[in-house]
Amino acid sequence: xxxxxxxxxxxxxxxxxxxxxxxxxxxxxxxxxxxxxxxxxxxxxxxxxxxxxxxxxxxxxxxxxxxxxxxxxxxxxxxxxxxxxxxxxxxxxxxxxxxxxxxxxxxxxxxxxxxxxxxxxxxxxxxxxxxxxxxxxxxxxxxxxxxxxxxxxxxxxxxxxxxxxxxxxxxxxxxxxxxxxxxxxxxxxxxxxxxxxxxxxxxxxxxxxxxxxxxxxxxxxxxxxxxxxxxxxxxxxxxxxxxxxxxxxxxxxxxxxxxxxxxxxxxxxxxxxxxxxxxxxxxxxxxxxxxxxxxxxxxxxxxxxxxxxxxxxxxxxxxxxxxxxxxxxxxxxxxxxxxxxxxxxxxxxxxxxxxxxxxxxxxxxxxxxxxxxxxxxxxxxxxxxxxxxxxxxxxxxxxxxxxxxxxxxxxxxxxxxxxxxxxxxxxxxxxxxxxxxxxxxxxxxxxxxxxxxxxxxxxxxxxxxxxxxxxxxxxxxxxxxxxxxxxxxxxxxxxxxxxxxxxxxxxxxxxxxxxxxxxxxxxxxxxxxxxxxxxxxxxxxxxxxxxxxxxxxxxxxxxxxxxxxxxxxxxxxxxxxxxxxxxxxxxxxxxxxxxxxxxxxxxxxxxxxxxxxxxxxxxxxxxxxxxxxxxxxxxxxxxxxxxxxxxxxxxxxxxxxxxxxxxxxxxxxxxxxxxxxxxxxxxxxxxxxxxxxxxxxxxxxxxxxxxxxxxxxxxxxxxxxxxxxxxxxxxxxxxxxxxx
Numbered sequence: 001x002x003x004x005x006x007x008x009x010x011x012x013x014x015x016x017x018x019x020x021x022x023x024x025x026x027x028x029x030x031x032x033x034x035x036x037x038x039x040x041x042x043x044x045x046x047x048x049x050x051x052x053x054x055x056x057x058x059x060x061x062x063x064x065x066x067x068x069x070x071x072x073x074x075x076x077x078x079x080x081x082x083x084x085x086x087x088x089x090x091x092x093x094x095x096x097x098x099x100x101x102x103x104x105x106x107x108x109x110x111x112x113x114x115x116x117x118x119x120x121x122x123x124x125x126x127x128x129x130x131x132x133x134x135x136x137x138x139x140x141x142x143x144x145x146x147x148x149x150x151x152x153x154x155x156x157x158x159x160x161x162x163x164x165x166x167x168x169x170x171x172x173x174x175x176x177x178x179x180x181x182x183x184x185x186x187x188x189x190x191x192x193x194x195x196x197x198x199x200x201x202x203x204x205x206x207x208x209x210x211x212x213x214x215x216x217x218x219x220x221x222x223x224x225x226x227x228x229x230x231x232x233x234x235x236x237x238x239x240x241x242x243x244x245x246x247x248x249x250x251x252x253x254x255x256x257x258x259x260x261x262x263x264x265x266x267x268x269x270x271x272x273x274x275x276x277x278x279x280x281x282x283x284x285x286x287x288x289x290x291x292x293x294x295x296x297x298x299x300x301x302x303x304x305x306x307x308x309x310x311x312x313x314x315x316x317x318x319x320x321x322x323x324x325x326x327x328x329x330x331x332x333x334x335x336x337x338x339x340x341x342x343x344x345x346x347x348x349x350x351x352x353x354x355x356x357x358x359x360x361x362x363x364x365x366x367x368x369x370x371x372x373x374x375x376x377x378x379x380x381x382x383x384x385x386x387x388x389x390x391x392x393x394x395x396x397x398x399x400x401x402x403x404x405x406x407x408x409x410x411x412x413x414x415x416x417x418x419x420x421x422x423x424x425x426x427x428x429x430x431x432x433x434x435x436x437x438x439x440x441x442x443x444x445x446x447x448x449x450x451x452x453x454x455x456x457x458x459x460x461x462x463x464x465x466x467x468x469x470x471x472x473x474x475x476x477x478x479x480x481x482x483x484x485x486x487x488x489x490x491x492x493x494x495x496x497x498x499x500x501x502x503x504x505x506x507x508x509x510x511x512x513x514x515x516x517x518x519x520x521x522x523x524x525x526x527x528x529x530x531x532x533x534x535x536x537x538x539x540x541x542x543x544x545x546x547x548x549x550x551x552x553x554x555x556x557x558x559x560x561x562x563x564x565x566x567x568x569x570x571x572x573x574x575x576x577x578x579x580x581x582x583x584x585x586x587x588x589x590x591x592x593x594x595x596x597x598x599x600x601x602x603x604x605x606x607x608x609x610x611x612x613x614x615x616x617x618x619x620x621x622x623x624x625x626x627x628x629x630x631x632x633x634x635x636x637x638x639x640x641x642x643x644x645x646x647x648x649x650x651x652x653x654x655x656x657x658x659x660x661x662x663x664x665x666x667x668x669x670x671x672x673x674x675x676x677x678x679x680x681x682x683x684x685x686x687x688x689x690x691x692x693x694x695x696x697x698x699x700x701x702x703x704x705x706x707x708x709x710x711x712x713x714x715x716x717x718x719x720x721x722x723x724x725x726x727x728x729x730x731x732x733x734x735x736x737x738x739x740x
Contacts, residue, residue, distance in 0.1 A: 055276045055312035055394065056431070059438050060404065063089070064098060064396035066276055066312070066368065067418050067430035068388060077426065078103070078391060086419040087395055089403070098396030102276070104136055105390050124670070124715055124733040136171040137278070137389055138189060140266050143203050144259050144283035144320075146179045150205040152320035156282045157203045159378035164196055167383060175199075179262035180206050195580040198559035259286060260300045263315075263363075264307060271311035276392060279308075280316045280385055281363070282378075285356025301359070302413070305366035309431045310439060316369040316385045317360035322376040326350050366432045395430075404436045411436040448567060452511045452526060455565040455576040464568075465575025466490035470633045471562045472595020472734075473583050475650060477691055479553060481583055483514070484595070487548040487564050488633035489622075491531075491541050495570035502535040507569040514552055515561045522560065523552060528569075531622050544628035549621060557585035586650055586693075591720050593732035594648040598714065600630035600641040603702065635736040639707050645714065646698040647732060649684070653722035654692050661686070661695065662721040669701075670713040681719070709738050 057064040065087075069077040082099040141163075143156055160176060168174065173189045176199035190196065263281065270277045287297075308315055326349055328334070334342055357373055364371040370388055372381030395418065403414060415433045420426045446454070471485040496504040511526040533541045554560065560583060565576040584592045629636035637643060652661040663684035669677040686695035701714070715733040722728075 066392045072425040088417040094397035145206045153205040286359030314369045315367040318372045464573035465493040467575040467577040469577035481554045486633035592650040596734040606642040643701040649695040664719045666717040668715040
């Protein structure tokens with residue numbers, strides 16, 4: 001640890017909307033350089049003509065699929081040559097034109113077990129910001145709460161938490177999605193464990209779903225319905241039906257369609273990502289119609305698997321019921337049933353299990369995935385699925401013209417098969433087929449509102465206009481809880497017209513949606529905006545961009561996702577960004593720290609202007625004077641910058657004798673998850689004590705000249721000396737980058 005220099009000073013420095021007067025300057029120690037982790041590299045066999053980012057292609061010139069090959073013991077085969085593989089379309093062998101093996105073995109060390117309820121004074125669970133080339137696996141964990149029993153929901157929730165604690169890798173991009181959550185449940189894929197834990201906590205039994213309390217209840221036979229059908233000579237055909245059985249089938253079919261629709265939406269979101277993606281579906285089963293009698297569900301299944309194949313998405317399925325006892329158990333209600341009825345019900349139970357598992361098997365087999373069935377250890381099943389994603393072959397061939405011929409106005413379904421000519425027994429899992437239509441589809445014409453809606457509800461960010469969003473929790477007495485959001489817009493991505501007076505003007509729409517943790521929209525708005533820049537300032541704004549500030553009231557505590565999108569009116573280009581924010585419940589009277597506003601300015605500027613007040617607008621809107629990097633939205637600082645931070649402390653206890661709180665604060669700085677600087681615990685002197693429940697604090701950090709470029713986290717730890725022992729410590733953090 002380097003020497004720590006502490007000094008106290010006074011300055012009326014204004015950081016955005018928070019007044020900073022009393023500050024402590026601290027010299028941080030330079031961190032050690034951490035070598036960069038190399039990205040996964042493909043092991044490519046000749047011919048090397050495959051773009052590893054495009055897994056599945058179906059065009060007039062190329063049909064390309066992925067395949068996993070193992071030996072009879074399950075060991076992965078990675079050294080096959082093109083002449084050892086055959087591919088068949090509709091039983092006819094095709095000449096392979098493209099062949100390679102993509103290795104996705106992680107270079108990261110195995111993750112250490114983590115605890116979401118770790119002490120607040122520990123290292124923050126900071127999400128790692130991955131570049132596309134750093135992502136090893138993109139995984140959508142889809143919880144079919146439309147089809148989970150109460151028992152299964154509990155088991156899935158436990159398994160997901162264990163996955164986050166033990167199996168999640170630093171280079172995994174993950175989303176946890178509920179099929180009942182609506183479009184808002186498709187939150188951005190993230191490395192943020194806080195966001196993932198919040199999603200897991202919302203996995204519960206859905207009362208209106210298609211499943212019951214237990215995984216395999218007996219269905220009562222009470223209630224019969226009679227249908228009368230007119231016939232000749234007054235004869236009437238009477239058909240008895242079980243009312244509950246009839247209604248139960250209708251309900252299950254309806255929610256099965258809902259589950260498949262949600263899966264289709266997830267696959268659509270994954271379509272835009274490169275490489276091989278996976279969806280892991282946790283469900284109590286999807287009934288595959290016997291002898292394909294229900295053409296509606298079968299058609300949806302066919303369309304879904306074809307769409308998944310074209311989007312390079314592999315569907316894995318996990319039967320959340322585990323190993324079922326198909327005989328009588330203590331939980332079975334057999335009162336009033338004779339022996340023959342019990343035997344019949346047990347046989348129906350076996351058939352029902354088989355039928356529901358057939359749907360899970362169908363989804364996985366048609367897309368080259370695995371179905372994990374009849375195991376009570378769901379985490380072992382998850383591990384088996386993750387191990388399956390260590391690598392795959394890309395195999396391509398040139399299709400005939402007949403491949404895309406239309407029969408009776410519909411494209412033909414073509415069946416695929418891969419054969420290994422090398423001696424030995426092998427297991428091959430690949431996509432089973434595709435419809436004879438090419439990927440060269442015309443872009444759909446959408447309205448401005450539709451384009452913004454797609455950007456806001458997609459699980460991924462649009463990037464035609466580069467945006468950087470920072471949103472923090474705050475609370476004031478008159479307004480209550482709110483999200484203070486800062487959106488940096490790269491102005492050069494907008495289209496500026498020249499006005500008669502020489503100024504430049506850009507027209508755009510800005511939209512924002514706040515989703516609750518149940519996937520429902522809490523608040524939303526869309527309205528046109530414009531910015532006009534003087535000719536003398538245009539070059540600077542075009543280079544630096546601008547920050548748009550927005551305040552969104554939040555009426556209820558909980559986990560929220562804020563999504564913002566900007567659409568350029570002239571070019572129709574769109575940018576979108578999202579952030580996860582937790583809003584605490586201050587009514588519980590627990591010690592809490594707001595989000596941290598972090599900005600910066602050059603050291604020399606700070607020294608020469610003791611009374612400096614950087615330009616800031618307290619109202620919502622665009623700030624054209626914002627620093628291009630060192631503002632609260634972007635937070636890119638050079639080593640000669642002084643960091644200025646501000647925060648609020650809520651619900652501190654007050655000494656009855658003095659009327660003042662007794663708080664201590666500590667500043668910590670982390671790099672790559674490692675603590676590189678810890679300041680002394682110091683008595684906290686609030687800048688504003690007009691409201692004892694809302695205390696304003698601020699500080700200045702003078703960065704060391706030897707701080708290495710990289711990702712950092714600034715953490716504030718607050719201790720209430722008057723508070724209850726288990727509730728007297730809290731913390732908050734904000735990430736930033738040091739650049740050269």
